[in-house]
Amino acid sequence: MLALNNSTRLSLDKLLVEYHIFSFEQPIMITFSPAGYVLSQSEVIKGRSAWAFEFFKKMQINIIAFSAVEDAHWFLNASSQVHIAELSRHLKIFPERLGYGASMGAYAASHYAEQLHLDRLLLITPKVTPKRIDTKYDFNYCNSFDGEITLIYDPFCSADKECALNYPSKTNYLKFYGVGHQVIESISHIGYLKALVVNFISDKINTEEFAKQSRKRKELERYYSYLQRNPTKKNSTKRKRIVSYYFILWSLQNLDKVFQKHRVKIKKTLRRKTKLFR
Numbered sequence: 001m002l003a004l005n006n007s008t009r010l011s012l013d014k015l016l017v018e019y020h021i022f023s024f025e026q027p028i029m030i031t032f033s034p035a036g037y038v039l040s041q042s043e044v045i046k047g048r049s050a051w052a053f054e055f056f057k058k059m060q061i062n063i064i065a066f067s068a069v070e071d072a073h074w075f076l077n078a079s080s081q082v083h084i085a086e087l088s089r090h091l092k093i094f095p096e097r098l099g100y101g102a103s104m105g106a107y108a109a110s111h112y113a114e115q116l117h118l119d120r121l122l123l124i125t126p127k128v129t130p131k132r133i134d135t136k137y138d139f140n141y142c143n144s145f146d147g148e149i150t151l152i153y154d155p156f157c158s159a160d161k162e163c164a165l166n167y168p169s170k171t172n173y174l175k176f177y178g179v180g181h182q183v184i185e186s187i188s189h190i191g192y193l194k195a196l197v198v199n200f201i202s203d204k205i206n207t208e209e210f211a212k213q214s215r216k217r218k219e220l221e222r223y224y225s226y227l228q229r230n231p232t233k234k235n236s237t238k239r240k241r242i243v244s245y246y247f248i249l250w251s252l253q254n255l256d257k258v259f260q261k262h263r264v265k266i267k268k269t270l271r272r273k274t275k276l277f278r
Contacts, residue, residue: 001086001087001090002019002021002090003021004021004022004023004024004262005020005021005022006020006021007019007020007057008020008062010083011044011069012083013077013078014068014069014070014071014073014077014079015066015067015068015075015077015079015083016039016044016050016066016069017050017064017066017067017083018049018050018053018063018064018065018067019063019064019065020053020056020057020062020063021062022060022061022062023062024094025030025093025095026061026062026094026095027061027062027095027096027097027098027201028062028063028064028091028094028096028098029052029056029061029062029063029064029098029099029100029201030063030064030065030066030097030098030099030100030116030118031050031051031056031063031064031065031066031099031100031101032051032066032075032099032101032104032105032106032107032109032159033050033051033052033065033066033067033068033101033104033105034051034101034102034103034104034106034184035068035103035104035127036065036069036070036157037051037067037068037071038068038069038070038072039067039068039069039070040069040070041069041077043069044069045080047184049065050065050066050067051065051066051105052066052100053065055194055197057070059198061201062094064087066080066105066108066117068104071121074104074108074111074129074133075104075105075107075108075111075112075134076129078131080108084112084115084116085115088115088116088117091116091117092117092121093124096119096120097116097117097118097119098118098119098120098121098122098200098201099112099113099116099118099120099121099122099123099190100121100122100123100197100200101122101124101126102123102124102125102182102183102184103124103125103126103127104127106123106125106126106151107127107128107129107139109110109121109123110123110126110139110141110142110145110167110195111139113142113145113147114144114145118145118147118198119147119148120148120149120150120203121142121145121147121148121149121150121151122148122150122152122197122200123149123151123152123167124148124151124152124183124184125152125153125154125157125160125162125164125181125183125184126153126163126164126167127159127160127163128163129259139241141163141166141167141168142167142168142171143167143168143216145168145234147170147194148170148172149167149170149171149172150171150172150174150176150200150205151164151171151172151173151174151177152166152173152175152183152187153173153175154175154176154177154178154179154180154181154183155175155177156177156180156210156226156231156232157180157231158226158231159180159181160180160181160183166226169258171232172205174205174207174210175192175213175214175219177214177217178217178223178226178227179217179220179222179223179226180222180226180231182222182226185222185255186217186220186222186223187208187213189220189222190213190214190216190217190219190220191216192213192216195213196210196213210264221250221251221254221257221258221261222264224243224246224247224250226248227246227247228240228242228243228244228247254272255258
């Protein structure tokens with residue numbers, strides 16, 4: 001099922017799976033896409049890759065990547081369940097099995113951790129299934145999982161905090177403050193995502209290094225715009241003024257980014273309105 005040195009692409013019902021195995025003597029990474037990376041069927045036909053597949057393939061790391069297609073089904077649909085059940089029988093050959101996902105993908109990596117014989121998990125802002133998904137499965141937040149868990153979230157985001165703290169007490173928590181649910185995007189924007197994942201694979205995530213890198217969030221527009229929403233509901237009038245002051249200062253120092261953001265918004269609005277008249 002898992003051939004060496006050969007990329008395999010499977011388009012199943014509302015699911016895209018891509019494999020590339022470089023060596024059976026090296027760890028394997030199994031990834032699940034976030035809800036923000038749901039592919040359309042036309043994108044699959046055109047050859048767009050599953051989330052994170054090309055990232056790990058370029059680094060020559062064994063990879064099995066799952067991406068949802070057409071629907072954010074939290075990987076609980078029939079094709080996901082059947083394929084994962086079949087795949088699990090072929091994974092014990094690897095010396096270590098690693099799971100990685102963000103948001104919906106972090107949920108899926110957690111949900112299938114035991115079935116896939118995973119040893120370690122890197123979870124970024126795990127998000128449980130929405131009410132619209134009727135599932136007979138009770139999510140136990142990895143409470144029966146024996147492996148290691150590294151979980152990254154923003155404590156200012158109440159929904160993510162509630163979900164994160166339901167994981168076992170042995171979980172290694174890394175906190176990325178002030179960006180809400182957009183933690184993985186923010187880590188990517190500060191240029192730290194690749195190093196973080198590589199450190200995870202080699203089991204060398206350094207909490208001090210993470211804290212140092214996370215301070216770069218102050219270079220991001222998202223940090224100030226999110227804090228302006230007063231996510232903790234504890235901002236005093238003075239605190240609100242301070243946040244606004246630094247947001248204005250950031251904007252003046254990054255006019256090119258401000259203009260680019262508004263340009264993108266205008267293009268999206270025009271595209272939407274154009275479709276209405278077709």
